[in-house]
Amino acid sequence: MLKLLVTGGAGFIGGNFIHYMLNKYKDSQIICVDALTYAGNMETLEAVLENPSFKFIKADISDREIIYKVFEEEKPNIIVNFAAESHVDRSIESPSVFLQTNVMGTQVLLDACRKYGIDRYHQVSTDEVYGDLPLDRPDLFFTEDTPIHTSSPYSASKAAADLLVQAYHRTFKLPVTISRCSNNYGPYHFPEKLIPLMIANALNNKHLPVYGKGENVRDWLYVEDHCSAIDLIIHKGRIGEVYNIGGHNERTNLEVVKTIIRELGKNEGLIKFVKDRAGHDLRYAIDPTKIHNELGWLPQTTFDEGIKKTIQWYLDNRKWWENIINEEYKNYYEKMYGRR
Numbered sequence: 292m293l294k295l296l297v298t299g300g301a302g303f304i305g306g307n308f309i310h311y312m313l314n315k316y317k318d319s320q321i322i323c324v325d326a327l328t329y330a331g332n333m334e335t336l337e338a339v340l341e342n343p344s345f346k347f348i349k350a351d352i353s354d355r356e357i358i359y360k361v362f363e364e365e366k367p368n369i370i371v372n373f374a375a376e377s378h379v380d381r382s383i384e385s386p387s388v389f390l391q392t393n394v395m396g397t398q399v400l401l402d403a404c405r406k407y408g409i410d411r412y413h414q415v416s417t418d419e420v421y422g423d424l425p426l427d428r429p430d431l432f433f434t435e436d437t438p439i440h441t442s443s444p445y446s447a448s449k450a451a452a453d454l455l456v457q458a459y460h461r462t463f464k465l466p467v468t469i470s471r472c473s474n475n476y477g478p479y480h481f482p483e484k485l486i487p488l489m490i491a492n493a494l495n496n497k498h499l500p501v502y503g504k505g506e507n508v509r510d511w512l513y514v515e516d517h518c519s520a521i522d523l524i525i526h527k528g529r530i531g532e533v534y535n536i537g538g539h540n541e542r543t544n545l546e547v548v549k550t551i552i553r554e555l556g557k558n559e560g561l562i563k564f565v566k567d568r569a570g571h572d573l574r575y576a577i578d579p580t581k582i583h584n585e586l587g588w589l590p591q592t593t594f595d596e597g598i599k600k601t602i603q604w605y606l607d608n609r610k611w612w613e614n615i616i617n618e619e620y621k622n623y624y625e626k627m628y629g630r631r
Contacts, residue, residue, distance in 0.1 A: 294365070295320070307479060307515065322346045333347075359403055363407060370400060375449065386444035389444050398455060409466070413524060419572065475517055480601075487605065496557070499552070502564075510541050510575055524582070542594060554598065
């Protein structure tokens with residue numbers, strides 16, 4: 292039986308992964324561990340809370356005593372670690388929080404895996420560990436052999452976690468895999484990130500803050516395609532390997548914003564260019580050849596299809612994201628964009 296421990300499962304990608312796995316594997320059991328920080332939302336898991344195959348435990352992955360207790364009592368055989376502080380702007384404001392969760396939390400999970408035994412530990416990482424690519428070289432892509440070259444405290448913390456995972460494999464023979472994905476989008480995306488922020492602001496006829504000139508390029512991956520890739524890796528991926536997961540959907544930030552405006556029938560006059568963030572990476576682009584050749588995976592959703600589905604989800608689920616935009620979030624939003 293598949294007994295899966297998913298950390299960070301009340302977040303964006305982790306929540307989507309739980310829905311995906313429970314729908315696909317009817318005889319599976321999933322234990323979700325989440326600290327329910329600002330980005331964790333129990334409403335994301337509302338549809339599965341009564342499912343007898345699902346269990347939620349509120350816990351911080353850096354709390355060794357609680358994590359060991361979870362492993363001892365639940366006896367999971369596969370661990371998928373989504374739990375992470377993940378917003379670059381927040382990492383610039385408070386780097387130490389990112390080190391605590393993303394590095395020390397990963398170490399606690401790895402130690403628990405060693406102590407209690409597992410079939411597979413999977414680390415969900417990011418293409419940001421590779422740094423960035425120049426805008427004038429569209430022929431260049433990140434591969435699994437691209438050297439790590441981080442730009443922010445966030446990406447540095449994720450790179451450190453990746454290296455720790457690889458060290459535990461080499462030193463302790465822990466059965467691990469790592470995936471590094473491009474920018475995800477889709478349902479349940481926290482509304483401080485680019486796409487949901489633009490959708491929410493446009494629907495409320497508020498300014499759409501765009502860093503610099505909006506020329507930064509990202510490769511966009513629909514979250515369900517990401518979930519299917521992780522599913523393949525934990526079942527068929529080679530132990531000790533890194534797999535890049537990319538969407539082949541490159542767009543400038545300004546193109547993304549204008550697409551959302553067009554789909555919602557709004558005016559481009561809502562766009563407000565703001566001072567660029569420190570160390571802003573120029574371009575991310577992933578080459579997913581390895582996962583395609585080894586596991587047969589390719590993204591199924593084009594950006595044009597995925598953005599329509601995403602916008603429709605936010606239109607149909609206004610209560611979900613409006614509940615999130617509370618006073619604390621408004622204060623953070625003002626701090627990040629209001630004075631730029």
